Amino acid sequence: MPFAIMTMTDAAADRVKEIVSARAGDDAKGVRVGIKKGGCAGMEYTVDLVTEPDSRDDHIEHGGAHLWVDPAAMLYLLGTEMDFEVTKLRTGFVFKNPNESSACGCGESVELKPADLKQLAEARGAV
Numbered sequence: 001m002p003f004a005i006m007t008m009t010d011a012a013a014d015r016v017k018e019i020v021s022a023r024a025g026d027d028a029k030g031v032r033v034g035i036k037k038g039g040c041a042g043m044e045y046t047v048d049l050v051t052e053p054d055s056r057d058d059h060i061e062h063g064g065a066h067l068w069v070d071p072a073a074m075l076y077l078l079g080t081e082m083d084f085e086v087t088k089l090r091t092g093f094v095f096k097n098p099n100e101s102s103a104c105g106c107g108e109s110v111e112l113k114p115a116d117l118k119q120l121a122e123a124r125g126a127v
Contacts (some may be wrong), residue, residue: 005058005069006033006080012093013065015084019049020065027051030066033082035073035112043076043112047096073100078115 008016020028038044049062050068053059057068067075080097099112 004060005074006082008059008060008062008065008067009081009083011084012082012090013063016065016067017063023049026051029053030068032057032068032070033073034070035076035079044055045093046070047093060123075115076112 001063016031020030021025027050028051030053032046032048032050032054033047034048034076034093035043036046050066053066053068056071058071058074060067076099077097078099079094080099083094083096084092086093097112099115
């Protein structure tokens with residue numbers, strides 16, 4: 001089984017399927033996760049609708065939901081779990097990312113470091 005860049009919780013998969021169902025007329029297939037520069041901490045996660053998957057993206061399927069990961073973001077998202085939560089203050093996708101070194105107070109932006117591939121390989125017993 002190949003190593004997945006990211007994983008999705010059941011709640012995130014259910015929300016992705018809801019989004020795809022609501023946008024079925026747009027030929028929606030899933031969502032694409034990436035990162036962009038922005039916010040007070042330096043980077044923000046992006047979640048975009050996918051109508052035409054990019055063959056360069058890493059593809060994850062969980063419970064019938066499809067997630068693609070932007071190749072430019074892979075080193076920053078390696079090992080990340082995407083979840084979906086509803087709270088009194090916020091509803092949306094949340095990312096549990098081991099590569100996050102800090103986040104801003106409002107939670108909208110993060111500081112990310114690229115994953116240490118040597119450390120990952122050692123942890124997986126490949127070296």
